Amino acid sequence: MAIANLTEPEKVRVRFHLGYLTQLSAASIQLGIPRASQPQFLVEQAMNQITDESIGLVRRMLDILDSTENRMVEAQERYAAEKLGEITLRADEIDALEREHTRWAKRLADILGVPLNAYSERFRAGAGASLSVPVVH
16 A cells, blocks of 8 residues: 655644644744644654545545535624525524534544544534543443
8 A cells, every 4th residue: 555645735734624733833842843742643643644545535524624614604604694585594503514524523533543632622612522432341
């Protein structure tokens, strides 16, 4: 199996949708090199180990996540109205889209074999990653 390379902009999109830092900050540099948290390190490694066979699936997940994010932004324009002619607008549209985003982010995380960033504000509210895992005896 050959390794396929994501572009740098695609890597930024992966980090963003999984809830990780998309840029270097002073707090994340140690001894002159980027210091990644353990989960982010796993994401960075996973992005460099994608096979030719699965790169298309990763890119498809990114497109779905981008589309969902764009739909959330577009939904903000409809905040002022509850009804438009015969159409009643959905009051929880953005919340529903946020849940869809989390669903697809989990799929991307599964494909890459990495966790969502449980400390991200996006996933902290309960719609995303859980820090507790059931134990099977």
